[in-house]
Amino acid sequence: LSNNRAERAVKEIVMGRKNWLFSQSGTGAKSMAIIMSILETAKQNGLDQFKYINYLLDKLPNELSLLDNQRLEAYLPWAENVQLHCK
Structure with missing residues (x-):
């Protein structure tokens, strides 16, 4: 077993720590x-x-309510529509 994936995911955060x-x-x-x-x-x-960020900034302001979980699930990175537009 290896945790290389987790370590690589954290690397950018650690590198930016001094800026924060x-x-x-x-x-x-x-x-x-x-x-x-x-x-x-x-x-x-x-x-x-x-x-993906452009997609979110373009689409989310047009939503009537951001409190509805079903509407927000359509903007998650694994949603089919998001995958089509942001690959």
Whole structure:
């Protein structure tokens, strides 16, 4: 058994750690952590990260409610429509 995949996933976070020390606020650091999590999940699902972020920023503001879990599931990286648009 190997944990190379997990170590590689954490590598980018560790490399950026020095930059996050200078976040202006706790909220800014939390926002950066959320964005990095989204990008890493997209990468693990074989998506182009830039296309995925653009897709989310283009589609999510047009949703009537972001509180509906079924609507949000359509934007997860493993959703079929997302896979078609963001590979």
